[in-house]
Amino acid sequence: MSGWPLEHLWVVPDYMGRGIGRALLQHASGLAAATGVKQLTIDAEPYAEPFYIACGARRIGVIDAPLDGNPSRQRPQMLLATSLD
Template structure:
């Protein structure tokens, strides 16, 4: 597996992967339809949002992240692993890469408005709970807001 910047022509496949991954938690069709809109990545956004994919050596994309924003504090706005690879270590590799990217671009920290089911993963990665955010998908739903502090080395 290797990790590389996404290409604009992969935007559609990446957007599909996000929804398939989200469905892993058993959400209903209505929620997933909202997710499809909310999580879509356009070809023209891939660079600005620093979309980065984990790719198997045969070319299959296993997961991706988006790390947005300028120093000092960015946002890990997307982080999705293909359902059949969840709990296989891809998320850990992607998260470590995101930390390295954050350091390279001068972020001292980044926030994550986490799916409630994913919070344990981010806590394991070293993020801490710093607040609450409103779900952009379903009114009234609250999400854990986490912050990861980027060390200098």
């Protein structure tokens, strides 16, 4: 994957679901676009994938990411185009 990797996008639990995550992602996307970077790459937590899809990202793959007690866990690999057109 090329592009800038998105890392550490977190919203304090009491403030989730208010549009803050989308605003932060749009801000990061705008910074990338301003420097000519065409996409953000996202190594997503499984439960965050619907958020990223709602924000326009798409899944391009998946990697195995087992945890104790969840050996079949996988993390979606996603792309978000930074272009606003």
